[in-house]
Amino acid sequence: MSLITTILGRLVKAAITLLAIAVLNFFLIHAAPGDPAAVLAGEAGAADPLFIAQLRERFGLDQPLYVQLWSYVKNVLTLDLGYSFRQGMPVYDLIAQRLPATLLLTLSSFVISLSLGIAFGVAAAARVGKASDSVLTTIALLFYATPLYWAALMAVLVFSVQLGWLPGFGYETVGSGYSGLARAWDILQHLILPALTLGLFFMAVYMRMTRASMLEVSQMDFVKTARAKGLSGPVIRRRHILRNALLPVVTLAGLQAGQLIGGAVLTETVFAWPGIGRLMFESLEARDYNTILGVFLVSAAMVIVFNILTDIVYRIVDPRIGAKS
Amino acid sequence: MTDAILSIDSLTIDLPIGADRPHAVEDVSFDLNKGEILCVVGESGSGKSMTANALMGLLPDGVTVGKGRAMFDGKDVLTLPEAQKQAMRGARIGMIFQEPMTALNPLMRIGDQIAEVFAAHNLLSGSERRARALALVKEVGLPDPEKIIRAYPFQLSGGQRQRAMIAMALALEPEILIADEPTTALDVTTQAQILRLILALREKHGMAVMFITHDFGVVAEIADRVIVMRYGQIVEAGIAKQVLESPQHEYTRALLDAIPTGTVPELAPITTAPALEIRHLNKIYRTGGSPFRAAREVRAVNDVSLTIAKGEVVGLVGESGSGKSTLGRAVVRLVTPDSGQVLVGGVDMAALDENELRKQRHRVQMVFQDPYASLNPRHRILRTLSDGPMAKGVSKQQAHKRALDLLEIVGLGADAATRFPHEFSGGQRQRIGIARALAMDPELIIADEAVSALDVSIQAQVLELLADLRRQMGLSILFITHDLRVAAQVCDRIAVMQYGRLVEVGPVRDVFHAPKQAYTRELLAAVPGAGWAMEKEDATA
Amino acid sequence: MNFLKTTTFLIAAGLATPLLAQDAGGRIDIVVQPEPPSLMLGLVQNGPTQLVAGDIYESLLRYNTDLEPQPSLAKSWEISEDGLTYTFHLQDGVKWHDGEPFTSADVVFSADVFLRETHARMRSSLAYVDSIEAPDDQTVVFKLKTPFGPFIGVFEAGTMPMIPKHIYEGTDYANNPMNATPIGTGPFKFESWEKGSYIHLVKNEDYYLEGKPHLDEVYYRVIPDAASRAVAFETGEVDVLPGGSVENWDVQRLTELDNTCSTGKGWEFFAPHAFMWLNNREGPTADVRFRQAVMYAMDREFVKDVVWNGFGKVATGPVSSKTNFYSDDVTQYDYNPEKAKELLAEMGYDGTPVSILPLPYGETWQRWAEAVRQNLQEVGITVDIDSADVAGWNEKTSQWDYDMAFTYLYQYGDPALGVSRNYVESQIEKGSPWNNVEGYRNPEMDAKWAAAAVSPSPDERTKIYSEIQKEIVDDVPVAWLLEIEFPTIYNCNVQDLVTTGIGVSDGLRDAWIKQE
């Protein structure tokens, strides 16, 4: 009951936030020097002002800014993201084409980072103060301090170029004609390096957090209660400490899942992954206004969705929320 | 001693290097007999909890058993391998803790937490465990057992949680129950119920109870035998009655003397001029108001009227949630009341706007409960004491001089001025808190549970100081406390609060000896060791 | 993945009977960078579009590496003595990819109607055209107003692509839904476009030339990152790296790999010519001595060797040595910092800072700007690098908001098509980065450029262009840098990849894969 009303409330707020983001981005992007017509003309290798004027008229860029804003806002309100000047197709279709790749990448790196992070965090916490704890913590710290794109480059260099184990870029083997399982296997191979490099940084974050949280929770009174009941160490860790220790990790994960999209820009660039992060970067260079705005809206929406999901997970894990207030 | 079930022999517990002393417990020996309740009494740091934890094998990291034995069922529990300790915990020795709020896993249903005890020892099947959990919940007197076992800890009150804890500890009918200050965090009435429950269960199951407490009232209530500990050593041991009546060791005597006895002081001469007049004060808390949900209302202060004369000390007593703190905070305007008046020296504190209020603040000052949270850790004492007066317009020189004087008055000495709060003990900090309140030259002081967080002996010293100051300065005080004996010791009149209302107001003697309201009688009866205290009073009278 | 591709080859090889020496069948993967905005060559003529669309669309002629016209959709042609009438005879049996026949009406529609409206560069050449007529289905006649020397050079696919009249006539060209599935006459048909990943073309079975194309399919691969593109080639995932698709530093390394070939050919028609616009209007760059000092201060050989890895040739003036009418009888600006310092002292340069706007096309250009900055700083010029992405670069150059700006332009085989636009006063027009952006004004020269363009006599043109080059090089309206070479790197099994002056962008009509 209250969960549904809360989610409804969140969605209303989210819609307002999204609209505000659309407007802010509209102004931001229009503040950038140059416009899509100039870029298209520029790439044509030759153009006269007439040609550029034609393009502007075609894109509606000859209208005053407030008219453009208004028509954009109207579009957004009717869930229409407009037309990509550059790619010559509706932004909605464009994003729909690219989004699955990004979702696959971000979700798998999210799963990798969260599961490995928690596993290593638990392991390190269980061995706190021992050598293996130091090793794990140090490795996590190294991942945390490594620039993402650099790690990606080094990974390609080692695993793809030197060892030849995994493909170094792309989403799948082009024109392979694979289908079904074979295709999934093919995509999986392509996915490993980008998902790992994107995931490692966050894995380090989750690991540190899980470890700290585990140690903090293990100091709590109810853990002593559990020991006084005669429960064994592993059972206490699993049933009592871990569940409580996961709460802050879940919160952080929810916040960061959305931000994975941002990190995906770098990963997608290095690994030629056909996702929306790269689409955004390319559209930005091309001043493809509608596409950038569309990608921004979609990724902001994903952040919101992740936040709401986190809330739901949190409510499931922690009975106190939702019952309170 | 054939009936000794647990026999501790020269137990020494080592603290990690760098701690303030080498041993938490030093050379402690005692027996716990079958079916008896042994109270281990001591102030904080006396090593009483460490002893219990050592027996359970639950010592914190870095703290280790140095030497000694604890023989239970023919084996030394201190040197058992971890697996055997684990098998023993919960099954043969049960334990309950002080904080029922934090001692239960917040994410697990009560029933599951009880059933887990059986699982831990590989006993019974799933459905049997559930049935046993239900029976246990019934046995410890929790209402609506079916609902309780499906409830989460946050849905229970403090007393209910402590009952759930006890249910867990009793699940496997252990021979020994170790109770580490199990009632300290509870209200008097709840405390009384829990104590009765423990007595009843001992009666029924015949287990031995090692009961750790700092409260001689509790000792008087339930103990068969007593051990008094100080700085990790046993200073006195004996039959409860003997120790209470004729303590041998001076520390025990000091502790007993420090207990507020319920001795009613003489009435101070009361002037007619009121220091504080509260008229029809109301405060309602609303929570959870949102477009999708209706707000919930709690009437924290419900049409309260109270007058405190100049030079009078009025005690405001009640259980947690009775609204006594809200009332106190409304008087100093840390809480803005919804309606009613708070007249201090003719000024209605409740009606002032923010600017005016700032100018009139000095009229009422407060002494807070937590000596650790009430001083800004980053300010030197001098600044803490002089910032207020200077904001009032007192010159820096004068404010500093007054601060030094006050430090002398509260017994700390002027050299305390240049130090930081963390260099002081809890009792000293409370003295600084009092000095800070006095620095503003208030017409009224609110003391909100000002001695509740202190050890008995320290408590006595602070109460002494308050009494002195009162005599010297003719202070008017609203003394908020949950401890009726403390109230009886320092107050002229007592106001009893329940559910936001004042149920009874009157001179201490009347309230204590001839309470008019049933609730007041209930409160008085619940005070642990009440009968013993009265006896004592009669004896001295 | 490699494994699978090879089997495709084998199967194809097994099925196809070898045609003389040329093996039929197989697949080629080519890098296209960046991803083209559209494949409709009539609407968009940028490099990536033409690279792919060059397989789909054709024009009347092609040009060999010496820039001589060759038959394409026109099997033969005549030019009248007075240079005013061009008559083309079309190939027989040419069909559009949708099966409709290709006729002279399509040519007239394309040149006279469609491209006049959409194609800026074509439009300026069409200004010389009086009429375009189709006396019969197989013949087209262009009549000019005045002679226009370079006119025979405009029948290239990127300049005058043939557009299907039956699809576009009377429609809103820009928004015609068929733009997404382009229909041409070329050797390959559009199959699919996985945005951000690849474009797939398949063999046109009905192609009018017997036995062509040889290949079954072509994949144009979008790999946004230069290093990944190099890796893709190394791992055999792509077979061809068109010029400019990997950074120069990788070129040498890649060409040293086994079974790897490279060629600098295929850029003769475009002859990309790199230079820096020097703002002639204001600031230190308005002073001719400053501009000359810049020329002397730059170590262009160093840049060629280090930044371009030895590819290319230091430019001597406005015309590329690959373009017709090139003359080397001009002042040579060798690396001479002392001379540069003298010139600066003579003009009394006061240290006014100037900025360099690099071309935002990758690391090579960035390094180049850094090297130039260092050269200029060493002769005492206060200089820093301005940064901008493609849009910012366009904005700044077309609004004349720069001191020195890198660029390179295609020459299209003739000074009148690709060079003069950059120096004549009539081409000073704000809002476009493809004209006289530096603001050079010289009426005397303008007259000569005009005369050279319309002179029907090649000798006359040679003479005038030589004069122009000699004079303009002393004026230094822009700082010429390098005749760029973009080597095409490819798997040696691929044969006849580059057969024209436009190279890979002219399509893979002749390409085939040697089977081993």
Add this chain to the structure above:
Amino acid sequence: MTLWKRFATNRGAVIGLIILLCVIAIALLAPVIYPGGPWKMVQRPFLVPFTNGDLPLGTDTLGRDVAAGLVHGARVSLLVGLVSTVMALLIGVPLGALAGFYGGYVDEGAMRFTEFFQTIPNFALAIVLVAILEPTLGSITLAIAIVSWPPVARLVRAEVMSLKRREFVEAAHLAGLSNTRILVSEVLPNAISPIIVMASLMVATAILLESSLSFLGLGDPNIMSWGYMIGAARTVIRSAWWLSFMPGVAILLTVLALNLIGEGLNDAFNPHLKKGRT
């Protein structure tokens, strides 16, 4: 000071501090060590490291001294990291403090605003901002500050909210101090340790962000930075891997050092978290 003692007991933190001090010293001394600046083309390109005594780390694609680049790059990384963090604190601390202290509509408004910025993927926003403002040291720093202040605001808000209920703050109210004074002299000084810990980690994150932007070609072209070096060397990673490897290690070490220091500070500020309770 015991804070320093507690910090010094953490071996990692001390190592981090030593590394950071070295980096700072190198950055400060850059003009002395390499007075010619990092851009000078001093030798033939692609000189392999450790083959020439004068150029210990070799030369890059244009024959510039890699060691000079690293040394001068340290200045940029530290400067951007530090300044952007200070800017983020200047936005986040007052906003969070006001929201936490006054609550109600102020809080609601400030938190909506913060949430808004947290909803936009921050790296994407940084890219857009830098692209719009055109890459200069200033615009990069500003962009990093703009995307990194929200967590500060949230942290400060939470701290202030818990501190404002503390008894010593109430005592200050009773002493008649003004709200501003209470906020500035009673509340904020007590919130400073978590802010310092967060700030030290933010400097690390900012350094990473700056290098990522430079890597994407959104760096200030007139300033040698580590990210720029990796981005520029990336195209030759196959033939000269050390050119991108070494600046990468420089970033890694600096960020690592800051993290170690952050952890050390955290432990020093919250000693109870480590010690077992007695």
